[in-house]
Amino acid sequence: MARAGLDTHTLVLAAAELADEYGMEAVTLAALAAKLGVRSPSLYNHINGLAGLRTLMAVYGLEQLYEVISEATEGLSGEAAVHAMSQAYIGFTRAHPGLYQTTLKAPEQGDTALEAAGGKILSLIIQVISAFGLDEEGNLHAVRGLRSILHGFSTLEHQGGFGMPLDLNVTLTRLINTYIAGIRCMGSDADSLK
Template identity: 55%
Template sequence: MSPRPKVGLDIKEILEAAAELADQFGMQEVTLAILAKKLGIRPPSLYNHFDGLGGLRKKMAIYGIERLYEVIAKAAIGVTGDEAVLTISKAYVNFAREHPGIYESTLMAPDLEDEEVQLAGSKIVELTVRILQAYSLEGDTAIHAVRGLRSILHGFSSLEKSGGFKMALDLNESLEIIIKAFIQGIQES
């Protein structure tokens, strides 16, 4: 039996439904037809909210980046220095674990240079720069450090998701060791 059509559907409900699909099946499986079926509407109705699949991917990327920012910002409350870096790093990786499709969506905007996508991402960068100020990093040096941390966290998350860590070692312990090495490195630079 098909779901009952929803009246007055808003973009938030659409994105939440798309996020559920993405987490369950992966972003490649989130199509307009499948999303419309989940929502109990006809696919053309989605065009009232965005321009085709590319528009959905853009909205999903922004949605995912904003959710990731919320998780990291919450983790950063009340902590500074090494503890803050460790806490936001764990929050990032846990977000990718708990919401693999939403996390994947953060990387799938049709145009990563899009102003709205950039604005959403800049909040994460700004928060991370503020956290790294505890190490007297400023300007380009701070941005290089943010890039390094993101590379570590994304690489770790991607390798974990793809089954790249087969050894019988605790992944959270590995992550903590890696982040502590990163912290030591930025303290020495």
């Protein structure tokens, strides 16, 4: 019988806290059970092992990231939306480094919840990028580029890779300005790069 007050959402939130505080490597069923004051077998009433927990965490992380960037871009378009989305994305990775890490894995075939959560973010970013007049393929390349920039920036920051005494938010703003200048010319330059 499941313990009263213990449910899947509670497990995911507790696991996310562990991940943010200690890193994803620290998220084990034993650590989660200890955090919740239950025995490890009790967790199986709510999750399908560690792999199942990590998938649930990824879905939750993507949902939270979507909420953050959706709220940040509401009512904005073009450059302002790209900057707001980028700041929100980096803010999320700063606040939730472990949970963010769970969002990076591509969903396995048939993992509809993870596909749907990732798809919502992709659609939102495409909506923001579409202001720059790229075709469908160009939008996808631009999304990949932005994701690479933001993930690289957040990873370097989290790992202590920015040692110079410069404001990281200024660096991010300049980086996104450069990205925007690049996607403005993607439509005309794309064919010459093939």
